Amino acid sequence: MALLRSSDWSDTSPMVEGKGISMRYPQLADYQAWSELRGESRSFLSPWEPIWPADDLTRAAFRRRIKRYERDVREDQAYPFLIFRSEDGALIGGATLSNIRRGVAQACSLGYWVGERFTRQGYMTEAVSSMLPFVFETLKMHRVEAACLPNNEASKKLLRKSGFVEEGLARRYLRINGEWRDHILFAALVDDFS
Numbered sequence: 001m002a003l004l005r006s007s008d009w010s011d012t013s014p015m016v017e018g019k020g021i022s023m024r025y026p027q028l029a030d031y032q033a034w035s036e037l038r039g040e041s042r043s044f045l046s047p048w049e050p051i052w053p054a055d056d057l058t059r060a061a062f063r064r065r066i067k068r069y070e071r072d073v074r075e076d077q078a079y080p081f082l083i084f085r086s087e088d089g090a091l092i093g094g095a096t097l098s099n100i101r102r103g104v105a106q107a108c109s110l111g112y113w114v115g116e117r118f119t120r121q122g123y124m125t126e127a128v129s130s131m132l133p134f135v136f137e138t139l140k141m142h143r144v145e146a147a148c149l150p151n152n153e154a155s156k157k158l159l160r161k162s163g164f165v166e167e168g169l170a171r172r173y174l175r176i177n178g179e180w181r182d183h184i185l186f187a188a189l190v191d192d193f194s
């Protein structure tokens, strides 16, 4: 993995590179690929995500999304990445660091998804491990958290493989697919990787 640049929104060169993948901030030009991949993967993704707004896949909503992302990065609130396959530039999925808490916490939350046709090929494992230097060295986080539904076997395996440690059960933690659901909390600390 290599961290390739810092945080210039208009620069579309990769920010993070891993084996067979690269990651950068989403751009308006990603709309077509993003909406196609999300649209075709809807039934695969929906059980694990908040309910999608009715207009979520429209160009107007994507434009608003990009504006929000840009502001989030500027204000050090969140860092959203899209993940691309290096061999052909295909969009694979996304991973976002959100809820950035500075001060005494220096912590953030990690969320991720891949398009259905890209699952079980090791892409998210590679993406998460490639992001960790960005999290710990560039953002200077002390802790990165991830929460998953107890029956999300893929996510649990991915987190354990990536060095996250299970910390416990958070009751009715997030509203997923329209219901407040218990989540297993995982975290990785900078100390685990130094």
Ligand SMILES: CC(C)(COP(=O)(O)OP(=O)(O)OC[C@H]1O[C@@H](n2cnc3c(N)ncnc32)[C@H](O)[C@@H]1OP(=O)(O)O)[C@@H](O)C(=O)NCCC(=O)NCCS
Pocket (backbone or CB within 6 Å): 044, 045, 048, 112, 113, 114, 115, 118, 119, 120, 121, 122, 123, 124, 125, 126, 147, 148, 149, 152, 153, 154, 155, 157, 158, 161
């Ligand atoms: C979770 C998710 C991002 C994993 O992405 P991925 O690219 O398929 O993950 P990887 O290929 O790197 O696999 C990671 C591990 O999960 C396992 N795995 C992947 N899909 C699985 C499934 N459906 N059931 C059980 N295990 C699965 C892999 O075999 C691998 O474990 P292994 O190395 O021991 O074999 C993807 O399944 C996804 O987007 N799911 C829907 C959305 C979601 O769950 N988001 C996260 C909410 S917390």
